[in-house]
Amino acid sequence: MSQYVINIVFVGLSFALYFGIAIWARAGTTSEFYVAGGGVHPVVNGMATAADWMSAASFISMAGLIAAGGYGASTYLMGWTGGYVLLAMLLAPYLRKFGKFTVPDFISDRFYSKTAAMIAVVCLIVASTTYVIGQMTGAGVAFSRFLEVENDTGLLIAAVVVFFYAVLGGMKGITYTQVAQYIVLMIAYTIPAVFISLELTGNPIPGLGLFSTHAESGVPILTKLDQVVTDLGFAAYTADVPNKLNMVLFTLSLMIGTAGLPHVIIRFFTVPKVADARWTAGWTLVFISLLYFTAPAVGAMARLNLIDTVYPQGVAEASLEYDQRPDWMATWEDTGLIKYNDLNNDGRIQMYNDSGLGAAQVALNTAEAEGGDVTAATAEVAKAQAAHDQELDGRFAEAGWAGNELDVNNDILVLANPEIAQLPPWVIGLIAAGGLAAALSTAAGLLLAISSAISHDLIKRNLNPNITDKGELQVARISMAIAIVVATWLGLNPPGFAAQVVALAFGIAGASLFPALMMGIFSKRINNLGAICGMLAGLITTLVYIFVFKGWFFISGTANFPDTAEYWLFGISPLSFGAIGALINFAVAFIVSYSTKAPPLHIQELVESVRSPRGAGGAIDH
Amino acid sequence: MENHNDPSGYWRANVRLILGSLIIWALCSYGFAILLRPLLAGIKIGGTDLGFWFAQQGSIGVFIVLIFFYAWRMNKLDKQYGVDEE
Numbered sequence: 001m002s003q004y005v006i007n008i009v010f011v012g013l014s015f016a017l018y019f020g021i022a023i024w025a026r027a028g029t030t031s032e033f034y035v036a037g038g039g040v041h042p043v044v045n046g047m048a049t050a051a052d053w054m055s056a057a058s059f060i061s062m063a064g065l066i067a068a069g070g071y072g073a074s075t076y077l078m079g080w081t082g083g084y085v086l087l088a089m090l091l092a093p094y095l096r097k098f099g100k101f102t103v104p105d106f107i108s109d110r111f112y113s114k115t116a117a118m119i120a121v122v123c124l125i126v127a128s129t130t131y132v133i134g135q136m137t138g139a140g141v142a143f144s145r146f147l148e149v150e151n152d153t154g155l156l157i158a159a160v161v162v163f164f165y166a167v168l169g170g171m172k173g174i175t176y177t178q179v180a181q182y183i184v185l186m187i188a189y190t191i192p193a194v195f196i197s198l199e200l201t202g203n204p205i206p207g208l209g210l211f212s213t214h215a216e217s218g219v220p221i222l223t224k225l226d227q228v229v230t231d232l233g234f235a236a237y238t239a240d241v242p243n244k245l246n247m248v249l250f251t252l253s254l255m256i257g258t259a260g261l262p263h264v265i266i267r268f269f270t271v272p273k274v275a276d277a278r279w280t281a282g283w284t285l286v287f288i289s290l291l292y293f294t295a296p297a298v299g300a301m302a303r304l305n306l307i308d309t310v311y312p313q314g315v316a317e318a319s320l321e322y323d324q325r326p327d328w329m330a331t332w333e334d335t336g337l338i339k340y341n342d343l344n345n346d347g348r349i350q351m352y353n354d355s356g357l358g359a360a361q362v363a364l365n366t367a368e369a370e371g372g373d374v375t376a377a378t379a380e381v382a383k384a385q386a387a388h389d390q391e392l393d394g395r396f397a398e399a400g401w402a403g404n405e406l407d408v409n410n411d412i413l414v415l416a417n418p419e420i421a422q423l424p425p426w427v428i429g430l431i432a433a434g435g436l437a438a439a440l441s442t443a444a445g446l447l448l449a450i451s452s453a454i455s456h457d458l459i460k461r462n463l464n465p466n467i468t469d470k471g472e473l474q475v476a477r478i479s480m481a482i483a484i485v486v487a488t489w490l491g492l493n494p495p496g497f498a499a500q501v502v503a504l505a506f507g508i509a510g511a512s513l514f515p516a517l518m519m520g521i522f523s524k525r526i527n528n529l530g531a532i533c534g535m536l537a538g539l540i541t542t543l544v545y546i547f548v549f550k551g552w553f554f555i556s557g558t559a560n561f562p563d564t565a566e567y568w569l570f571g572i573s574p575l576s577f578g579a580i581g582a583l584i585n586f587a588v589a590f591i592v593s594y595s596t597k598a599p600p601l602h603i604q605e606l607v608e609s610v611r612s613p614r615g616a617g618g619a620i621d622h
Numbered sequence: 623m624e625n626h627n628d629p630s631g632y633w634r635a636n637v638r639l640i641l642g643s644l645i646i647w648a649l650c651s652y653g654f655a656i657l658l659r660p661l662l663a664g665i666k667i668g669g670t671d672l673g674f675w676f677a678q679q680g681s682i683g684v685f686i687v688l689i690f691f692y693a694w695r696m697n698k699l700d701k702q703y704g705v706d707e708e
Binding site for chain 1: 629632633636637640643644647651652655656657659660667668669670671674675677678679681682683685686688689690692693696697700704705706707
């Protein structure tokens with residue numbers, strides 16, 4: 001059987017499974033559609049939430065980010081997990097007790113204000129839409145790479161699949177499909193990692209292998225990695241970061257963003273009891289951590305393997321001849337995700353930290369060919385050349401290297417891992433199914449959050465409060481269908497903001513939704529005006545800070561400052577600003593609330609009631 | 623059994639528990655893994671230092687323990703103050 005057929009079989013089987021589950025778990029009521037009837041066991045829900053949470057970014061991109069960033073990329077590991085502590089203690093149990101369907105539901109009731117609810121709905125839709133485009137394009141890439149179809153065709157197939165089970169099953173169908181998707185993606189991620197860890201360290205558990213001895217050299221694997229990357233002019237893999245303030249704020253932004261993302265929060269409405277909401281957070285993190293303990297090992301080992309491939313006799317010896325390169329490198333070159341450019345014409349591949357020489361040289365060539373500013377480009381090359389020639393006592397210059405010749409896109413590490421480690425073809429088929437499971441499960445959760453905001457928060461609360469349950473279910477299905485069409489269209493024509501998931505979605509969720517929800521529970525004094533001013537202040541400052549560096553509404557060329565550390569306020573990057581936005585939100589809400597009148601008595605009673613678990617069972621059937 | 627019908631006592635106990643848990647949460651992630659990493663540099667583990675381990679694995683383990691501990695303690699507090707869901 002060819003690799004293509006094997007991939008088709010694995011992807012086809014996994015899809016048949018999802019369809020089967022979707023038909024079995026059709027939703028008959030709005031409660032089933034929005035919150036799976038509120039009857040999902042915490043362990044099952046934890047597994048589904050883990051699949052919901054782990055997106056194409058966790059599955060495909062994270063290990064690559066860690067491989068490139070080393071210690072500095074720990075931000076993603078801590079940031080995307082630590083938020084569950086905040087959810088378990090500060091939000092989930094109380095919102096479950098509140099017992100309605102959506103996040104704006106709570107904002108609307110607690111702050112007795114349609115304006116506050118409207119801000120929440122807009123935040124929810126913008127954050128979730130940004131996020132869902134990434135999933136659709138991720139699925140498109142996986143389809144096109146493994147099933148050899150056009151990227152756009154792949155995206156359309158993904159849309160049809162999600163359409164089928166999400167529209168039919170709502171949260172109920174999505175939840176049980178996600179359980180299956182979790183299992184598929186976990187197996188797909190773990191198996192290649194186990195083989196690679198065995199090969200490099202003899203330890204079958206990748207998470208432990210990361211801290212054990214490198215079989216070939218006899219030194220710990222991280223020590224070995226530090227050695228080879230510094231010999232190639234890079235910073236040590238485990239080296240500390242210079243700007244700790246930014247690392248702290250970036251981690252904090254990811255954590256509160258995680259806790260404030262609506263598609264994560266609504267998962268906690270699906271369990272029967274308040275106590276189950278707490279347990280769900282714990283189980284979710286257990287299931288997420290199975291992948292997150294493996295990811296840093298995959299990152300470190302993939303980087304070591306890649307360097308080993310390019311320098312088969314060690315980094316001080318002659319590097320790999322281009323004609324001798326392995327098949328996987330050639331395959332990925334076809335996709336453009338690996339690029340080779342023989343700068344010194346020696347027919348070999350050099351991959352090292354060239355102080356920007358290679359990029360400057362390419363820019364000069366382009367300027368010469370297309371009539372750009374040749375003088376400036378020449379100056380850049382001279383500057384980079386000087387830095388390059390001093391690096392490591394001139395070792396690179398002496399060896400006749402003329403710049404880095406191999407560009408490897410971070411995203412291919414996980415997908416190419418089985419090929420790099422020369423694993424059997426069925427493992428590659430499994431990776432294809434796993435990548436699609438990660439993208440589709442997250443897309444479905446996001447689409448549900450978007451459609452419930454439209455049908456429940458916009459239509460039922462504002463336009464037609466007397467709609468019947470059956471009517472609302474119809475509307476929910478139609479909104480879901482529209483959301484999928486819009487997401488697909490945006491996936492086919494990605495706008496500038498599509499690539500800014502971390503800045504935009506986490507910034508909005510962290511700076512506007514998380515503080516509002518938390519204050520709504522932990523303070524009886526925050527009133528409607530305070531919440532509205534706080535949310536707007538947090539949202540606007542965060543967006544402005546992002547736009548100033550990344551372009552207004554992400555339109556290229558409209559940024560006021562270059563997006564580099566020397567221009568950032570106190571060295572805080574736009575990605576890290578969500579935490580500051582949240583602080584501003586808290587401060588403004590407190591000042592405004594305490595200088596205006598306290599919320600009415602029935603609101604204070606509502607706060608009392610969400611704080612006490614008793615009586616949660618009936619609340620779901622409001 | 624302390625104060626069976628004391629909602630504010632229940633809430634105070636909850637907030638105390640949350641504060642304690644979040645101090646550990648912050649200490650392990652922002653502390654050991656980032657700000658205090660140089661202090662732990664002397665403690666070696668698998669070819670690197672303890673701070674690196676906390677940043678890439680240790681803190682996630684602590685997060686899991688904290689959530690389960692919190693859920694377990696809160697279930698007991700729910701019963702103690704008579705606010706559990708039968």
